[in-house]
Amino acid sequence: MPYKTLAERLPNLGLNVSQIIYGPFDPDEIKLSQGQYRKGDIFYSFSTNEPNEIVKRICPIVSSFSLIKRGNRWIPYDRTSKFLLNGYVCAAP
Numbered sequence: 001m002p003y004k005t006l007a008e009r010l011p012n013l014g015l016n017v018s019q020i021i022y023g024p025f026d027p028d029e030i031k032l033s034q035g036q037y038r039k040g041d042i043f044y045s046f047s048t049n050e051p052n053e054i055v056k057r058i059c060p061i062v063s064s065f066s067l068i069k070r071g072n073r074w075i076p077y078d079r080t081s082k083f084l085l086n087g088y089v090c091a092a093p
Contacts, residue, residue, distance in 0.1 A: 019047040059090030
């Protein structure tokens with residue numbers, strides 16, 4: 001795959017990030033997640049412009065996506081983030 005980072009993939013798809021919101025999970029969210037979240041995980045929510053029709057035909061992604069940062073790893077949270085992080089694989093995480 002020619003694009004190794006999300007920063008390279010987004011412009012290639014015509015997506016521009018307009019907002020990023022992030023923060024740690026609180027202890028109650030971690031307890032209720034049944035092991036999905038861990039202490040130290042950071043939740044990132046990205047907002048972008050609307051994907052064009054060509055991209056939507058490849059995968060029905062939306063104009064927002066979320067990631068979990070665990071140490072130095074990025075974990076997809078939804079279909080759009082999995083598509084963007086994992087070589088344009090169109091599937092739910």
